[in-house]
Amino acid sequence: MNVKYGTFFGAGVIAATDRNDDLIASGELVRLYTHPPAPTTPQPARKIGGSYQADGYIVSRFTTTAGAERVVFEFNEPKGMLHIFTPEQIEVKL
Numbered sequence: 001m002n003v004k005y006g007t008f009f010g011a012g013v014i015a016a017t018d019r020n021d022d023l024i025a026s027g028e029l030v031r032l033y034t035h036p037p038a039p040t041t042p043q044p045a046r047k048i049g050g051s052y053q054a055d056g057y058i059v060s061r062f063t064t065t066a067g068a069e070r071v072v073f074e075f076n077e078p079k080g081m082l083h084i085f086t087p088e089q090i091e092v093k094l
Contacts (some may be wrong), residue, residue: 044093047073047085058090 042057050066059082070072075081 041072045071045073046093047068047083047089048076048091049089058092 042059045056045058047054047056054073054075054077056073058071059074062070062072063086064070069087070084071087073083073085073090075083
């Protein structure tokens with residue numbers, strides 16, 4: 001097996017992935033969750049409301065396990081910083 005990374009789970013259970021992103025845990029082989037692809041082009045946007053505003057880009061969107069929509073926002077300053085916001089906190093620039 002060609003291990004990408006390993007993680008400890010609870011009381012000494014070790015999991016590791018191989019080249020095919022299979023998860024090995026307690027001797028069983030399980031498929032890892034595959035994240036949806038990121039947008040091909042980040043969308044220019046602005047964080048609005050609250051105590052500060054900021055310019056940046058929407059780099060991803062997802063739904064939480066509770067069913068709420070979230071937006072991953074990458075700040076221009078400091079460059080590369082990521083925060084997760086609700087869609088109401090982000091204004092897409094046209």
